[in-house]
């Protein structure tokens with residue numbers, strides 16, 4: 001069993017250390033997510049990735065409270081991330097949404113609060129139809145995030161998610177607080193080399209979402225990352241699973257990872273990636289893997305009337 005003390009961490013530009021592995025909670029079902037969080041923390045996870053949009057923060061909060069009451073961990077042992085949903089991007093709504101996530105998660109404060117997408121929806125919007133969109137003002141939203149950070153009581157760090165190089169550069173042109181993290185899709189079949197180089201040149205940490213290729217949903221491409229021959233053959237060579245190879249590749253790149261599972265065996269499996277290293281020679285095999293973005297966002301955030309993005313290329317500034 002991995003001990004929490006053994007969990008490697010990456011240093012952020014705030015001076016804090018983010019645990020290298022966090023439990024993903026998107027699409028973790030009601031009635032399952034709380035058990036998954038409790039099990040994960042008991043076997044050594046110290047980082048939970050949450051979001052208001054996932055609709056399960058309250059159940060995660062109940063699970064955290066149980067762990068605190070049982071004395072399994074204290075709040076200070078954990079790293080909790082949540083995300084500002086697109087319908088809360090108006091500057092007046094940002095502190096309220098942050099306070100709402102802290103309240104649901106019952107955790108006093110967040111370690112990291114991310115702007116979930118460079119997309120604005122109307123307050124209270126439930127969907128992603130053209131009539132749900134609001135004008136995008138990333139500068140105003142980021143400035144409201146900065147105020148929350150400066151206040152310091154509800155979040156210890158702020159960051160972004162799903163920002164391309166171009167969008168990150170634009171934000172840096174006015175940011176007083178450099179984002180600590182950009183959380184983006186990243187796995188052996190979508191390696192984000194250009195974004196990685198830019199973020200690390202600016203001292204921004206990359207956290208990898210969908211690090212084992214995602215369970216998928218209607219708007220996610222169903223490409224089987226774990227079946228790729230490079231992962232299959234390295235799994236045999238290192239006596240690991242393809243998922244562990246995929247996760248370890250991200251760790252070798254300097255990225256924290258957020259594998260989602262509600263299955264106890266897989267939760268444990270996804271943590272056991274620190275007793276081996278992929279050799280320099282074997283890392284070169286990843287250079288030849290064909291690249292496919294799984295979560296393109298075109299079904300969600302692209303429309304030719306109200307969205308600022310008329311094409312998927314505009315959403316990702318050509319990084320597609």
Ligand SMILES: NC(=O)C1=CN([C@@H]2O[C@H](COP(=O)(O)OP(=O)(O)OC[C@H]3O[C@@H](n4cnc5c(N)ncnc54)[C@H](OP(=O)(O)O)[C@@H]3O)[C@@H](O)[C@H]2O)C=CC1
Nearest residue numbers: 024025026209210211212213214215243259260261262266
């Ligand atoms: N900022 C953003 O916009 C986004 C953030 N995220 C975050 O990243 C997390 C992870 O991404 P996600 O898209 O969920 O996908 P993952 O890459 O984590 O894949 C999750 C899927 O893989 C299965 N799985 C888990 N472990 C293994 C294993 N060892 N072997 C085989 N299959 C496995 C899971 O099923 P099972 O549960 O049955 O094990 C699930 O179906 C999210 O949960 C969320 O927290 C994700 C997408 C977007």
Ligand SMILES: CCCCCC/C=C/C=O
Nearest residue numbers: 026051053054116126300
């Ligand atoms: C209402 C949920 C929409 C999810 C949009 C895509 C984000 C995925 C994970 O963060």
